[in-house]
Amino acid sequence: MSTSTPPVIVLGGGIAGLLAAHELGRNGVAAEVYEAGPRIAGMAASHTDADGFSYDVGAHFVTNRFMAALGMRANCRVLPRYGEVVHLSAKKHPVYPIGLLGVPRFVRSAVWEKVRRPKRDLSVAADRFRHDYGRKLADEVALPLLEAWSGLPADQLSASVIDKIPTGLAQTIWLRMAQRMTKRAVMIGYCKEEPSATGVFHVYPDGGIAAICQHVADGLAQPVQVGQPAEKIYTDGERVVGVRIAGRDIETNTVISTLPINRLTQLIEGSDRLDRFRRFQFRGLVLVNLKLTGRELLPDVIVWTPHGFPYFRVTEAPMAMPWIAPVDKTMILCEFGAQPGDEVWAMTDEEAVERCVSTLDPLIPDVRSRLLGASVLRQPLGYPVFALDYEPDRAALAAEGTGIAGLHSVGRNGEFDHILMEDTFWRLRRRIPAIARDHHRCSVVASSIEGVHNEHSTA
Amino acid sequence: MAADERESVTLENVACCICGGVDGTPVGVGEDFEYHTTSHSFLAVRCPRCELIYLDPRPTPASLPVIYPDEYHAFAFDEEQFGLVHKVRSRLEARRLLRAGRGLPADAHVLDVGCGDGFHLDLLRQHGPKGWQLHGVDTDARAVAAARGRGLDVEEQPVETSALAPGSIDFALCIQTIEHVGDPVAILRAIGKLLKPGGRLYLITDNTGSPDFKITKGRHWGGYHFPRHWNLFNKASMRKLAEAADLEVAKLSTTTSPVNWTYSVRNTLVDWNAPSWMVNRFSLKAAPALAAFTAFDTAFTVIGRGALLRVILRRPQ
Ligand SMILES: Cc1cc2nc3c(=O)[nH]c(=O)nc-3n(C[C@H](O)[C@H](O)[C@H](O)COP(=O)(O)OP(=O)(O)OC[C@H]3O[C@@H](n4cnc5c(N)ncnc54)[C@H](O)[C@@H]3O)c2cc1C
Numbered sequence: 124m125s126t127s128t129p130p131v132i133v134l135g136g137g138i139a140g141l142l143a144a145h146e147l148g149r150n151g152v153a154a155e156v157y158e159a160g161p162r163i164a165g166m167a168a169s170h171t172d173a174d175g176f177s178y179d180v181g182a183h184f185v186t187n188r189f190m191a192a193l194g195m196r197a198n199c200r201v202l203p204r205y206g207e208v209v210h211l212s213a214k215k216h217p218v219y220p221i222g223l224l225g226v227p228r229f230v231r232s233a234v235w236e237k238v239r240r241p242k243r244d245l246s247v248a249a250d251r252f253r254h255d256y257g258r259k260l261a262d263e264v265a266l267p268l269l270e271a272w273s274g275l276p277a278d279q280l281s282a283s284v285i286d287k288i289p290t291g292l293a294q295t296i297w298l299r300m301a302q303r304m305t306k307r308a309v310m311i312g313y314c315k316e317e318p319s320a321t322g323v324f325h326v327y328p329d330g331g332i333a334a335i336c337q338h339v340a341d342g343l344a345q346p347v348q349v350g351q352p353a354e355k356i357y358t359d360g361e362r363v364v365g366v367r368i369a370g371r372d373i374e375t376n377t378v379i380s381t382l383p384i385n386r387l388t389q390l391i392e393g394s395d396r397l398d399r400f401r402r403f404q405f406r407g408l409v410l411v412n413l414k415l416t417g418r419e420l421l422p423d424v425i426v427w428t429p430h431g432f433p434y435f436r437v438t439e440a441p442m443a444m445p446w447i448a449p450v451d452k453t454m455i456l457c458e459f460g461a462q463p464g465d466e467v468w469a470m471t472d473e474e475a476v477e478r479c480v481s482t483l484d485p486l487i488p489d490v491r492s493r494l495l496g497a498s499v500l501r502q503p504l505g506y507p508v509f510a511l512d513y514e515p516d517r518a519a520l521a522a523e524g525t526g527i528a529g530l531h532s533v534g535r536n537g538e539f540d541h542i543l544m545e546d547t548f549w550r551l552r553r554r555i556p557a558i559a560r561d562h563h564r565c566s567v568v569a570s571s572i573e574g575v576h577n578e579h580s581t582a
Numbered sequence: 583m584a585a586d587e588r589e590s591v592t593l594e595n596v597a598c599c600i601c602g603g604v605d606g607t608p609v610g611v612g613e614d615f616e617y618h619t620t621s622h623s624f625l626a627v628r629c630p631r632c633e634l635i636y637l638d639p640r641p642t643p644a645s646l647p648v649i650y651p652d653e654y655h656a657f658a659f660d661e662e663q664f665g666l667v668h669k670v671r672s673r674l675e676a677r678r679l680l681r682a683g684r685g686l687p688a689d690a691h692v693l694d695v696g697c698g699d700g701f702h703l704d705l706l707r708q709h710g711p712k713g714w715q716l717h718g719v720d721t722d723a724r725a726v727a728a729a730r731g732r733g734l735d736v737e738e739q740p741v742e743t744s745a746l747a748p749g750s751i752d753f754a755l756c757i758q759t760i761e762h763v764g765d766p767v768a769i770l771r772a773i774g775k776l777l778k779p780g781g782r783l784y785l786i787t788d789n790t791g792s793p794d795f796k797i798t799k800g801r802h803w804g805g806y807h808f809p810r811h812w813n814l815f816n817k818a819s820m821r822k823l824a825e826a827a828d829l830e831v832a833k834l835s836t837t838t839s840p841v842n843w844t845y846s847v848r849n850t851l852v853d854w855n856a857p858s859w860m861v862n863r864f865s866l867k868a869a870p871a872l873a874a875f876t877a878f879d880t881a882f883t884v885i886g887r888g889a890l891l892r893v894i895l896r897r898p899q
């Protein structure tokens with residue numbers, strides 16, 4: 124083997140893999156990115172159809188801060204608005220979250236919950252939500268939504284699903300005021316890693332979210348190698364020693380994986396430390412995008428639908444990003460929680476569209492006559508499910524990593540966390556320097572891939 | 583400015599100029615509120631070890647002609663345009679400079695690094711001892727031409743390649759320059775070489791330990807001067823900078839300036855679409871605002887939190 128430091132191997136050409144390679148480069152370490160599929164971007168893909176509608180996977184929002192950090196803010200447009208409401212009844216759509224304070228029964232029950240004897244153990248999501256928000260708000264709004272995108276009852280979910288940095292009430296009001304004054308979609312509690320501020324607002328890159336991945340990929344020293352699935356990760360029991368990519372063994376002492384953590388465990392050779400993550404479940408999403416005539420059909424950009432609808436959220440992205448649909452036309456996205464194999468997942472595209480059109484009435488009464496077309500996307504990696512069942516293992520992954528030196532699992536699916544692209548970026552920026560230093564230190568590979576091979580063939 | 587020129591601003595990622603780290607965390611994001619030279623936004627980050635605030639990414643050197651347009655104030659702070667404000671400022675600056683230069687020999691060699699149009703050298707020539715030998719360096723051809731037009735001895739050079747003899751300078755000035763350059767450590771090292779052993783460097787730069795930074799750092803702080811201020815210091819990072827450049831800190835204090843306060847307010851108003859009559863109350867030509875903020879900042883200077891850092895560094899004996 125050559126005397127120069129071998130490159131760090133990055134698995135996956137989605138935003139996390141590309142950003143990891145970008146940060147490694149800044150830390151003076153070469154990286155090779157291998158993507159199994161035919162193209163980069165993963166869940167951050169975009170396309171424009173023949174009728175002039177542009178889509179991402181679901182609706183994606185990014186901030187001016189994130190885009191400035193990548194040097195691509197000049198290629199972005201500012202969102203004139205962004206807002207979320209909760210559908211309580213055909214007439215009632217309180218703004219999330221402050222509008223909910225205008226609903227007397229929610230306030231009463233929240234106050235009652237505070238004066239009642241405090242509950243000691245709040246490790247279960249259902250208890251924690253009822254404690255934090257009051258029983259009424261939890262049971263009518265928060266828990267049904269949580270259950271829809273988790274696919275488990277709230278008493279089987281961990282309280283750690285609750286955001287680490289909730290935006291306080293006073294700050295929310297202040298940010299909404301700034302939104303009004305600046306006519307910009309000021310970010311309110313979107314990113315976990317870095318705080319909200321009046322100067323941090325939503326923007327959208329020309330060419331869609333995929334343009335972000337393309338921009339980062341263009342800046343890498345080495346092109347991403349597509350059509351190159353990782354098949355094995357070799358370890359000596361303690362540390363990574365190599366990988367097999369598309370039938371080819373490569374020596375390395377550092378691997379950054381962006382694969383779903385439960386998939387990553389299946390590639391490990393020479394250690395069973397990751398086996399505990401095999402049980403982790405992702406909740407799938409069926410995303411139905413309806414193309415309609417008209418604009419501003421919903422009460423706000425995002426409508427949460429905790430009751431009475433087969434989907435948990437309805438989004439009209441062109442309200443926030445007017446340029447992604449032709450003039451006087453719009454897109455309504457309905458998101459169903461689903462699991463590969465279940466009844467929702469198995470719907471045909473026609474059935475899925477029909478299920479949306481036949482239920483959207485309370486929000487858009489004349490939806491059927493507006494319908495121009497539709498597309499359906501099934502995303503098996505919608506949300507990591509924070510099941511109580513494996514909560515200790517999830518917490519361990521978050522705190523200690525994979526348990527194998529040199530093997531780093533990053534990104535939304537790799538960390539098994541409800542994070543956005545910008546969170547991934549700041550986390551990588553903080554983590555990569557130590558990974559790069561460790562990689563330098565271990566640049567003399569202790570055990571050869573052959574060694575591990577032999578051990579395994581005799582075992 | 584033509585649209586194609588605007589787009590010619592290209593950006594590059596950079597490291598902390600003191601420790602070389604690349605893990606700065608975001609502090610502020612904003613645009614060129616003052617000159618609108620580019621449609622990019624810029625991110626100010628903080629080095630978690632040094633407390634340095636720096637732009638990352640920042641414009642490439644090739645973009646400098648675009649982000650310093652002809653009307654840039656450093657080259658146009660002349661008397662006719664700024665009248666009374668100019669007079670007050672001159673008087674104040676001359677006093678400060680001479681105080682910093684007390685105890686120098688009668689034939690001292692003085693070097694102004696980043697001398698611009700020669701404003702400070704000119705003050706020394708007018709108000710300082712007649713025997714002082716005054717030199718300047720600046721990299722901007724327009725600035726150098728202006729300074730030479732005043733009859734000053736100015737090299738068009740970065741200080742690193744100055745033709746001045748090593749160890750020949752008694753007193754160097756670096757006034758509101760360090761924040762504009764890519765590698766402050768290199769500049770300070772170069773100045774250190776030109777100084778005599780024990781020679782002093784008088785340095786002024788924006789203070790990120792000031793209350794106006796604290797209040798407006800998210801976007802509108804005047805001291806960001808997006809995208810022209812690349813490295814910004816507080817007392818802690820200034821000490822680290824001096825250490826990295828092998829200079830001793832002889833004195834580290836703050837001094838009063840109304841400029842950042844004025845621009846912090848102005849940038850907020852511009853950004854929040856305030857009417858122009860209101861915006862115009864806050865500029866370098868608006869004497870009432872400048873006077874009020876001077877008074878205000880004086881109070882903070884008393885408690886060591888003035889708008890500018892005022893530093894005296896010394897080449898070790
Ligand atoms: C509906 C929805 C809405 C969202 N909205 C937002 C939003 O508004 N803002 C936001 O910031 N984020 C949003 N997100 C999250 C964001 O999309 C993800 O965080 C991000 O795209 C994940 O990137 P990643 O690189 O971690 O994973 P992925 O994009 O999944 O990339 C992993 C890559 O690894 C490849 N791969 C898999 N197996 C192998 C193998 N064996 N070898 C090599 N390569 C392999 C895959 O093909 C894929 O390209 C949303 C997500 C969803 C689902």
Ligand SMILES: [Zn+2]
Binds near residue numbers: 600
């Ligand atoms: Zn540093």
